[in-house]
Amino acid sequence: MMLSALFALLGVLVAVYLLFFYSRRTRRTPSNLVVDSAPKSRKRFGNRVGQKFTLAEVSSHNRRDDLWLVIEGKVYDFTSFVEDHPGGDAILRYAGSDATVGFKGPQHPARVWDMIPDYFIGELESSSK
Structure with missing residues (x-):
């Protein structure tokens, strides 16, 4: 009996967390508002997006x-x-370094791969990989 109550409580907590997380990600915009669909990186870096960077x-x-x-x-x-x-x-x-291992961890849902292109600014130079 006690174990099932704990599982029920855990289920409710997970549901509340997911609803909170989803509500923060869903931003409603009025239908008459024109939304700039350019990725955030393009807005900040303009034509510099896509250049090569060293690890330094x-x-x-x-x-x-x-x-x-x-x-x-x-x-x-x-x-x-x-x-x-x-x-x-x-x-x-992983600030300022290679975060591949941390990014591929089990804590990230598959949809993060759809989100990160908005933050893309360039490639790491092959000599510094």
Whole structure:
């Protein structure tokens, strides 16, 4: 009896967390509002998106207010996402470095692969991989 009550409570807590997380990700916009669909990285970096970066360049962007990560040889600027990261400051663990291993962890749902292109700014130079 006690075990089933604990499982029921756990289920309710998970449901509340998922609803909270989903509601933060769903932003409603009025139908008459024109939404700029350009990726965040394109807005911030303009024509610089897609350039090559050395690991030394990436490593200098290692703070909460300037956060770059390398994931599978691609460089992403997650500065604007730090405060929204569901895992809190865990995103800072790999700040300015290769976060491929951490990113591929079981804590990330499959949809994160659909989200990260918005933060893409370039590629890691092959000599620095």
